[in-house]
Amino acid sequence: xxxxxIDLVYPVSCIACGRAGGRGLCGHCLAGxxxxxxxxxxxxxxxxxxxxxCFSGYRAAGEYSGLIREMVLKLKSSAGYYAPxxxxxxxxxxxxxxxxxxxxxxxxVPSTREKIAQRGYNPAKVLARRVARxxxxxxxxxxxxxxxxxxxxxxxxxxxxxxxxxxxxxxGERVPLGSVVLVDDVMTTGATAxxxxxxxxxxxxDAVQVLVAARTVLNWxxxx
Ligand SMILES: [Zn+2]
Numbered sequence: 001x002x003x004x005x006i007d008l009v010y011p012v013s014c015i016a017c018g019r020a021g022g023r024g025l026c027g028h029c030l031a032g033x034x035x036x037x038x039x040x041x042x043x044x045x046x047x048x049x050x051x052x053x054c055f056s057g058y059r060a061a062g063e064y065s066g067l068i069r070e071m072v073l074k075l076k077s078s079a080g081y082y083a084p085x086x087x088x089x090x091x092x093x094x095x096x097x098x099x100x101x102x103x104x105x106x107x108x109v110p111s112t113r114e115k116i117a118q119r120g121y122n123p124a125k126v127l128a129r130r131v132a133r134x135x136x137x138x139x140x141x142x143x144x145x146x147x148x149x150x151x152x153x154x155x156x157x158x159x160x161x162x163x164x165x166x167x168x169x170x171x172g173e174r175v176p177l178g179s180v181v182l183v184d185d186v187m188t189t190g191a192t193a194x195x196x197x198x199x200x201x202x203x204x205x206d207a208v209q210v211l212v213a214a215r216t217v218l219n220w221x222x223x224x
Contacts, residue, residue, distance in 0.1 A: 012081050016067055025085035033067060034092040053190050055182065055197040055208045056099060061089035064186055064216030072185050072213050075123050086213045087130030099209040104178030105140035106132035109196050112145060127213060128183035140180065143196060144171045157189055164195040170203035177205035187212040
């Protein structure tokens with residue numbers, strides 16, 4: 001209902017076909033994109049010779065290119081109305097995988113206070129909320145950053161793993177986490193997702209599956 005009211009007040013055209021009132025991505029274009037999504041790889045971390053990850057697997061709505069890249073960039077620059085179509089594509093990419101549809105919690109990669117102040121929200125959390133609603137699962141809000149890190153996108157592949165290792169932890173009351181779906185907007189090396197997954201597993205999660213809007217790889221790798 002709220003979405004409909006927002007549409008009337010601030011009509012947003014479809015990013016793909018330009019149809020007015022397309023809410024960022026109209027139903028027709030969403031269906032077309034959903035039929036082509038579901039890029040899925042069992043393990044990551046191999047793109048730059050990184051270590052094997054401790055999450056069980058990941059799924060992405062698509063590669064970080066074209067429309068998905070455009071929507072992610074807009075979502076990250078405070079255009080929150082791209083969260084619903086991206087979340088629907090992400091859930092479509094999860095298919096019938098029980099690791100996703102039967103998870104106990106949906107969690108998200110936490111952001112820093114500075115970043116949240118800049119954007120007004122954490123894009124990963126906005127996506128996670130939508131994903132959780134689609135899956136009918138609760139959100140777990142207890143994952144937090146426990147120390148400062150450098151911006152990952154300014155670092156070479158190997159340094160990204162060192163930068164975020166041990167940088168996340170679970171705060172607050174301990175709950176039996178069971179199987180967790182960890183949501184983020186983009187995954188590159190998988191280092192951040194791995195550090196988050198490790199924190200969740202250390203706090204009693206049985207398994208962590210990663211779900212992202214877009215998957216990309218570094219187009220250059222440091223010398224080993
Ligand atoms: Zn459209």
